[in-house]
Amino acid sequence: MNKTNIYQQRRNTLAKQMLSKTGGGIAVISTAPEVARNRDSEFPYRHDSDFYYLSGFDEPGATLVLKVSSKGQLESHLFCRPKDAEREIWDGIRLGPEAAPEVLGVEFAHSNQSLDQKLSELLADQEAIYIRLAESAEADRRLRHWMKQVRGQSRSGINPPSEFHDVECLIHEMRLFKDAHEIDTMRKAASISARAHVRAMQVCKPGMREYQLEAELLHEFRNSGAQSVAYNSIVAGGANSCILHYRAGSTELRSGDLCLIDAGCELDGYASDITRTFPVNGKFSGPQRALYDITLAAQEAAIAMTKPGNTFMQPHEAALQVLTQGLLDEKLLKLADYGSLENAIETGAYRRFYMHRTSHWLGMDVHDVGSYRESIEGIAQDEKPWRILKSGMALTIEPGLYIRPADDVDEAFWNIGIRIEDDAVVNDSGCELISRGVPVKADEIEALMKS
Numbered sequence: 001m002n003k004t005n006i007y008q009q010r011r012n013t014l015a016k017q018m019l020s021k022t023g024g025g026i027a028v029i030s031t032a033p034e035v036a037r038n039r040d041s042e043f044p045y046r047h048d049s050d051f052y053y054l055s056g057f058d059e060p061g062a063t064l065v066l067k068v069s070s071k072g073q074l075e076s077h078l079f080c081r082p083k084d085a086e087r088e089i090w091d092g093i094r095l096g097p098e099a100a101p102e103v104l105g106v107e108f109a110h111s112n113q114s115l116d117q118k119l120s121e122l123l124a125d126q127e128a129i130y131i132r133l134a135e136s137a138e139a140d141r142r143l144r145h146w147m148k149q150v151r152g153q154s155r156s157g158i159n160p161p162s163e164f165h166d167v168e169c170l171i172h173e174m175r176l177f178k179d180a181h182e183i184d185t186m187r188k189a190a191s192i193s194a195r196a197h198v199r200a201m202q203v204c205k206p207g208m209r210e211y212q213l214e215a216e217l218l219h220e221f222r223n224s225g226a227q228s229v230a231y232n233s234i235v236a237g238g239a240n241s242c243i244l245h246y247r248a249g250s251t252e253l254r255s256g257d258l259c260l261i262d263a264g265c266e267l268d269g270y271a272s273d274i275t276r277t278f279p280v281n282g283k284f285s286g287p288q289r290a291l292y293d294i295t296l297a298a299q300e301a302a303i304a305m306t307k308p309g310n311t312f313m314q315p316h317e318a319a320l321q322v323l324t325q326g327l328l329d330e331k332l333l334k335l336a337d338y339g340s341l342e343n344a345i346e347t348g349a350y351r352r353f354y355m356h357r358t359s360h361w362l363g364m365d366v367h368d369v370g371s372y373r374e375s376i377e378g379i380a381q382d383e384k385p386w387r388i389l390k391s392g393m394a395l396t397i398e399p400g401l402y403i404r405p406a407d408d409v410d411e412a413f414w415n416i417g418i419r420i421e422d423d424a425v426v427n428d429s430g431c432e433l434i435s436r437g438v439p440v441k442a443d444e445i446e447a448l449m450k451s
């Protein structure tokens, strides 16, 4: 299937859902705004994921409107920046509404300057509008404006929409299941990120600074064609490895310490998310190795449970068993205090050393969209069962152990922070790990760093 057809097909799928839910209606999805960084500089532009998922269009200033008739006929309208010879000299070429139908496969394209007027027309006599609800004051203001325009025509017999639906619920459920094109892109993104981790391990030497390893990661990402990082890279030496959202800073990487790197690129709108932890001097110490092997065993247990039919929580529960048993074995948790492994898990004793979940959805956004609970009518939100894993879902598997200095903790373990994170796509029989282009076993990491 060519790329344009992929987006057309997604719009058709959304239209079918609107048809079955409300007999058609209008959906409005805008892309992200440009954001000022300082004075007249802007942050690098990043499109809105939902908008891009349905359009394949990455320019700012655009809105997609889908009009679905009661017979299920779909008209896609793209509103985009008009051509502007002067602005294009400064900011780059714009697609423009004249070329958009051919390039993007939409039926109609208009200048974004006509959005307000056109939407007032499109919303006339429509029952249902699908839009992002409570998104921002500006979005609410625009919606009020459109509604006011339509209501103003009531004496001509025109009715405004009376049903407001959250369009994200429908799109996010679609995005949870990755199609072949998406999985292919995610494989490429993950393999670039894996190469970047290999590069960082290979160049790492005691005395380097965290930001120097970050520079190696960024080099590999951009040199491989990735447009961006998927999130700010974490390069954390020594004690910093125990800070979950640490950024690459200027701390010196010291012999005897671990370095934790959590970094992934974004390629063609898709994220990768990989963490590796390795010894700065290329050789794990005894206590580092002990905790590393426990974390890896926890990851393997979680991977084995990442298969269709299991719930989203089963990999996490499998990881918790191994991590907590490991903490008891290493006397970081005292069996005498808890009586049993089950009780140490039940009481949440492990949380002192492992305080995050093992997985999150992965896709266009690093913490991707999609409900973590099954959608069952008539059950309270927090009582809904955890999501059943199905082929096409993509998620991370990222157990960790983080040991901060404390009086009741053996000093040999102080400041050891370990996370091992890979990206998995659920398939028919289990899952495919798409990020294993970088070694994960301790011996293999040591061999790579030696080479």
Ligand code: GLY
Binding pocket: 231, 262, 263, 273, 360, 366, 398, 421
């Ligand atoms: N890199 C963010 C995360 O692992 O969730």
Ligand code: MN
Binding pocket: 273, 360, 396, 398, 421
């Ligand atoms: Mn992650």
Ligand code: MN
Binding pocket: 262, 263, 273, 274, 275, 421
């Ligand atoms: Mn991560």
